[in-house]
Amino acid sequence: MVIGGSLTLQVIFGYELLVPLLNGLDNVLISVYAIQVFHAGDIGVGAFYAALGIGLSLSFFTSRYLKKGLLIVAIGGLLLEGVLLMGISVSNHFAVAFMLYILLSFAGGTGNACLDTLVMQETPSAMQPFVFGLLSAVGNTLLGLSMLFAGWLLEGVEPRMVGFAGGAGFAIVALLLAGYAGVRSKKKRT
Structure with a gap:
């Protein structure tokens, strides 16, 4: 009943069902990129994971200043993640991929913080756990x-x-979720 009555929760549940299906690709590819594509070995794997940590740390500082438009920020962050993943896949330089991983993690961390905040706002406290x-x-x-x-x-x-x-899958999911939210919100207004 809670999900059916909240467009925001419907979008979040769609996000949480679709994004993990693609997220596994990214998780596995971090090591593969470092070792097989950029030939950077274990140091490359560590550097890419450090880039993810840097991005997540930066997202902590930014996300606490976001108060409005959280769903738009989360979907925009997912779209940006998709674009950055495509950028990493065509990058020829380790340093460029490193920087893109920082931005990727920053976008993902900010989006996830927005989603968690929205779940807390939209869900009665007794049902949050x-x-x-x-x-x-x-x-x-x-x-x-x-x-x-x-x-x-x-x-x-x-x-x-x-x-x-x-x-590309991340970007498509972001566009689908944005489209769903747009169509559903128009129906509620009419």
């Missing part, structure tokens, strides 16, 4: 399956192609 637990359980299960699929896919497909497809 259930909703957050459900989102976490479903999201992590789908993420694990996506990572398994990514490993299988990389056996026969070039990493850059998988990365580009994953980035």
Whole structure:
């Protein structure tokens, strides 16, 4: 009943069901890019994970200043993540990929903070543990399956192609969610 009555929660649940299906590709590709594409070995893997940490740390400082338009920021962040993933997949320089991973993590961290805030605002406090637990359980299960699929896919497909497809998938999901929110909000107004 709570989800059915809130357009925001419907969009968030769509986000939480679709994004983990693609997120596994990105998680697996971090190491693959560092080792196979950029030939940077373990240092490259560590650097890419450090870039993710830098981006998440920066998103902490930014996200606490966001008060309005949180759903738009979250969907925009997802769209930006998709574009950045496509950029990483075509990058020829390790330093450029490093910087793109910082921006990617910044966009994702900011978007996730917005989504968590919206879930808290839209869900009665008595139901918040259930909703957050459900989102976490479903999201992590789908993420694990996506990572398994990514490993299988990389056996026969070039990493850059998988990365580009994953980035395009993020962008498509963002556009679908924005379209759904736009159509549903117009119907409510009429």
